[in-house]
Amino acid sequence: MSADRRIRVSEIFGPTIQGEGVLIGLPTVFVRTGGCDYRCSWCDTLHAVDSEYRDQWTPMTVEEIWAEVLSLSGGRPLTVSLSGGNPAIQPLGPLIERGHAEGYRFALETQGSVAKDWFADLDTLVLSPKPPSSGMETDWALFEDCLASAAGGPDVALKIVVFDERDYRYAREASARYPDLPVYLQPGNHTPPPADDDDARIDIDGIMERMLWLVGKVTEDRWFEARVLPQLHVLLWGNRRGV
Ligand SMILES: C[S@@+](CC[C@H](N)C(=O)[O-])C[C@H]1O[C@@H](n2cnc3c(N)ncnc32)[C@H](O)[C@@H]1O
Numbered sequence: 284m285s286a287d288r289r290i291r292v293s294e295i296f297g298p299t300i301q302g303e304g305v306l307i308g309l310p311t312v313f314v315r316t317g318g319c320d321y322r323c324s325w326c327d328t329l330h331a332v333d334s335e336y337r338d339q340w341t342p343m344t345v346e347e348i349w350a351e352v353l354s355l356s357g358g359r360p361l362t363v364s365l366s367g368g369n370p371a372i373q374p375l376g377p378l379i380e381r382g383h384a385e386g387y388r389f390a391l392e393t394q395g396s397v398a399k400d401w402f403a404d405l406d407t408l409v410l411s412p413k414p415p416s417s418g419m420e421t422d423w424a425l426f427e428d429c430l431a432s433a434a435g436g437p438d439v440a441l442k443i444v445v446f447d448e449r450d451y452r453y454a455r456e457a458s459a460r461y462p463d464l465p466v467y468l469q470p471g472n473h474t475p476p477p478a479d480d481d482d483a484r485i486d487i488d489g490i491m492e493r494m495l496w497l498v499g500k501v502t503e504d505r506w507f508e509a510r511v512l513p514q515l516h517v518l519l520w521g522n523r524r525g526v
Pocket residue numbers: 319325326327328366367368369370392393394410411442444469470471472473475514
């Protein structure tokens with residue numbers, strides 16, 4: 284396989300439970316790719332984003348990744364979650380095809396800045412546009428391209444991280460643009476891990492406070508379509524990597 288067909292992998296781990304959004308609680312193997320076109324101020328996965336960590340990312344063939352997924356899952360089909368970094372910048376189509384042939388399912392998490400035609404082959408697409416507190420600006424035309432690429436294929440859901448009032452307003456506006464998409468609100472973790480450290484310490488009380496505030500906002504506004512969920516893996520394991 285030529286080098287450009289290889290997939291840049293930061294880590295493969297599991298099975299664990301999906302900690303976020305529409306598939307929360309579901310046993311999952313994660314394939315985390317390296318590299319991202321965004322730099323969110325509060326990113327909890329900088330080791331898969333910052334090119335300073337590039338030497339920890341391994342270019343792998345589909346067969347190499349697949350052998351690892353098979354070994355972790357004991358050959359029993361489950362959901363593989365493709366995350367990153369931005370997994371949309373990697374050539375993941377052939378991996379999805381490989382796994383589907385053996386009955387595995389694929390979910391992908393992306394910010395919605397890069398569209399690929401293989402989005403249509405996914406089982407679940409989680410689009411996570413970034414609110415103002417991230418420091419990023421959403422290009423809604425590119426976001427629309429992602430939706431168009433997925434048309435007729437996967438279940439699609441919105442998952443929006445909320446730190447403050449402005450983020451909440453952004454989430455309402457984003458959801459109003461796409462009233463047919465289920466929307467998940469996730470309280471921000473304001474103590475994300477340092478990129479080069481596996482320090483799992485975390486301010487759970489602060490996260491719970493933000494979560495209660497968010498529940499209050501949604502119910503006061505009678506926004507009855509929204510679902511508010513914590514990052515379950517963060518509640519269970521703090522900032523630990525590989526869970
Ligand atoms: C690390 S990102 C990787 C996938 C893709 N780049 C994205 O942002 O959707 C996975 C999810 O974690 C969320 N996330 C990142 N940092 C977070 C933080 N500090 N608190 C809560 N959620 C966070 C992102 O918004 C995204 O929904």
